[in-house]
Structure formats: structure tokens, C-alpha cells
Amino acid sequence: MDPRSSCSLLYRTCSLVVVLCALHISIMLVFCLRDTGTESDHAHRHRHVHRIPQPRGASVRMNTRIATTVATTTDQQELERCPEVSPLLVGAVRVDFSQKVNLTEVKHNPQLSDGGRYKPRECVSLHKVAIIIPFRNREQLLEYWLYNLHPVLQRQQLEYTVYVIQQDGEDTFNRAKLLNVGYIEALKNYDYECFVFSDVYLIPLDDRNLYHCFKQPRHLAVSMDKFGYRLPYNQYFGDACAMSKEQFLKINGFPNNYWGWGGEDDDIYNRLSFRGMSISRPDAVIGRCKVIRHERDRLNEPNPRRFDQIAHTRETMDSDGINSLSYRVVKIEKDKLFTRIIVDIGKP
Numbered sequence: 001m002d003p004r005s006s007c008s009l010l011y012r013t014c015s016l017v018v019v020l021c022a023l024h025i026s027i028m029l030v031f032c033l034r035d036t037g038t039e040s041d042h043a044h045r046h047r048h049v050h051r052i053p054q055p056r057g058a059s060v061r062m063n064t065r066i067a068t069t070v071a072t073t074t075d076q077q078e079l080e081r082c083p084e085v086s087p088l089l090v091g092a093v094r095v096d097f098s099q100k101v102n103l104t105e106v107k108h109n110p111q112l113s114d115g116g117r118y119k120p121r122e123c124v125s126l127h128k129v130a131i132i133i134p135f136r137n138r139e140q141l142l143e144y145w146l147y148n149l150h151p152v153l154q155r156q157q158l159e160y161t162v163y164v165i166q167q168d169g170e171d172t173f174n175r176a177k178l179l180n181v182g183y184i185e186a187l188k189n190y191d192y193e194c195f196v197f198s199d200v201y202l203i204p205l206d207d208r209n210l211y212h213c214f215k216q217p218r219h220l221a222v223s224m225d226k227f228g229y230r231l232p233y234n235q236y237f238g239d240a241c242a243m244s245k246e247q248f249l250k251i252n253g254f255p256n257n258y259w260g261w262g263g264e265d266d267d268i269y270n271r272l273s274f275r276g277m278s279i280s281r282p283d284a285v286i287g288r289c290k291v292i293r294h295e296r297d298r299l300n301e302p303n304p305r306r307f308d309q310i311a312h313t314r315e316t317m318d319s320d321g322i323n324s325l326s327y328r329v330v331k332i333e334k335d336k337l338f339t340r341i342i343v344d345i346g347k348p
């Protein structure tokens with residue numbers, strides 16, 4: 001073969017190889033760029049759906065499977081703190097005690113676990129509250145309370161458990177001692193920072209009446225229908241209040257020796273004032289509450305000793321309280337909406 005024509009053939013073959021290589025590289029580049037765009041888009045959309053911040057230091061070019069895992073893990077571990085004011089509050093709420101309530105819907109809530117424990121799904125609650133209800137023979141009132149209060153507490157974005165402390169036997173009722181028992185028993189379950197003590201017949205009429213703790217002990221039942229929507233007297237601290245662990249311990253808890261109706265709430269008020277604390281309250285509109293009508297329990301007659309007892313709070317409060325409490329747990333039952341603790345607290 002003529003050496004010139006063989007040179008030209010070699011030259012053409014090499015040119016073809018170079019063109020083919022360039023074509024191959026271009027096609028690869030196009031596919032690469034398209035894939036990168038799709039992946040980061042997908043990862044971004046995925047993060048948006050889970051509403052979590054983008055993980056720090058994570059590359060945008062992670063593949064879809066990794067993105068899902070990171071998003072799910074972060075979702076559980078890095079849930080944001082709830083805001084100071086819950087966006088779920090609606091203000092005034094209507095209550096109706098004329099018909100029997102159906103608790104099915106209240107129970108059908110995936111965020112509620114047995115024993116009446118609730119944790120918001122959307123954020124980490126700022127308030128871990130044990131709700132303590134002193135109780136005996138008031139099943140229907142309890143149903144109304146659970147029906148009305150669970151939704152309110154949930155809109156307030158509280159992490160809470162409802163404890164119903166039921167006095168066993170037929171001896172005279174002792175509200176304050178049952179509240180002390182509730183404090184101790186709740187702390188056996190969980191490290192609560194805040195305790196709300198509420199009578200079972202009391203229903204708030206506004207969900208801005210916040211069932212959590214404040215810098216000062218909080219009185220919640222400030223504007224009740226039974227008192228014409230005002231305080232019966234300035235020092236009134238009855239029906240429902242909230243106290244932090246620290247506030248509660250500062251007054252040695254509640255008195256154990258008020259058997260029967262009346263006076264124990266005044267004793268608690270005295271304790272707070274002797275320890276230099278003042279009372280915090282919502283205003284008279286937000287603090288509106290309704291009492292579910294009920295008969296006075298025959299085993300809760302007015303305590304004849306109460307006048308004398310409240311005159312001596314200063315001398316008795318250091319030895320009568322959470323430091324002198326004794327009782328025996330008879331039974332603990334876990335309902336979907338509350339934990340019932342039946343206790344023997346003795347007799348007068």
C-alpha cells in the first residue's frame with residue numbers, strides 16, 4: 001500500500017475515535033447533570049414534607065434513600081420546642097351538661113397513651129404537667145370533665161397525665177390529703193415539673209386559661225358561675241390551682257388534717273403567704289369557669305374544726321404536710337383517659 005494513503009486512513013480512524021469519545025462524554029455529562037437535579041429536588045421536597053430543618057453538614061447530593069432515613073430520624077430527635085403561646089387556642093368554649101357525653105372520639109387519639117398520658121405530636125411541650133383530681137363517687141362528673149378538658153389541655157400543647165385519686169372506703173372525705181397523695185404518686189411515674197390540682201366538677205370556659213405553672217402559684221378558678229363570675233373573696237384559692245414542684249415543696253405541700261368540707265384551700269393560701277409567695281391569676285374573662293351541678297356528698301359534711309385550724313396554719317404547716325403524709329395504695333387502674341389510684345388515707 002502506498003504509504004501516503006495508509007497515513008490518511010490512520011488519520012481518519014483516529015479522528016473518528018476522538019469524535020466518538022467526545023460524543024460519549026457529552027451524553028454522560030447530560031445524564032449526570034439531570035440526575036443531580038432530580039435527587040436534590042427530591043431530597044428538598046422530602047424535607048419540606050417532614051418540616052424539619054436541613055441536617056447540618058449533609059450534602060445536597062445524597063441519594064433518595066439516605067435522605068429519607070435522615071429525615072425520619074431527625075423528625076423524632078429534633079422536634080422543635082412548642083411556642084410560648086399555642087397557635088391552637090380558640091378562646092371561649094361552649095360546654096353543655098344537659099346530655100350524657102360520648103367519650104369514643106376523645107379516646108380515639110393516637111397521641112394519647114394508656115393512663116391518660118398525652119404528648120403533642122407537633123412539637124416538644126414546654127410544660128410537663130400532672131393533673132390531679134381528688135375523687136369519690138362522681139363517675140358522671142368525671143366523664144364530663146374528661147370530655148371537656150382533654151381537648152383544652154391538648155390545644156394548650158401540654159404534655160400531661162390525668163390522675164384521679166380516689167378515696168377508698170366510707171370515711172369522711174379529705175380533699176387536701178388526696179391532693180398530696182396525687183403529687184407523690186404522679187412523681188413515681190414521671191418527673192413532672194408542674195402540678196394542677198382540680199376538682200372534678202370544674203370546667204374552664206376559655207382555653208386561654210392555661211393549666212400550667214407560672215412564676216407564682218396560679219389560681220385557675222377565678223371567675224366561677226356559682227359566685228356570679230367573680231372571686232368570692234380576694235384570698236380565695238379553691239377549686240383549681242397550679243403549682244410547680246418548687247412552690248409546692250416550699251409550703252410543705254397541703255395539710256392532711258382537714259376532714260370534711262371547707263377550710264383546706266384557705267390553709268393552702270395561708271401557707272403560700274407565710275412563705276412570701278403571691279398568687280397569679282388569669283383575668284376575669286379568660287378565667288371564667290362553670291361548675292357541673294352536683295349534690296354535696298353526705299360523707300363530706302362541713303368540717304367543724306376548720307375555723308380553728310386555719311387560725312393556726314403558721315404553727316402547723318411545717319409538721320403537717322407532704323413530710324408527714326401516710327397512706328396505702330389499694331389499686332391502680334389505667335383507663336385510656338386517666339389513671340385511677342384508689343387509696344386508703346385513714347380516717348379523722
Ligand code: BGN
Binds near residue numbers: 239263307310
Ligand atoms: C369558704 C371556705 C372555703 C370554700 C369557700 C367557697 C371556710 C373556712 C372558714 C372561714 N372556707 O368559706 O373552703 O372553698 O368558702 O365555697 O369554710
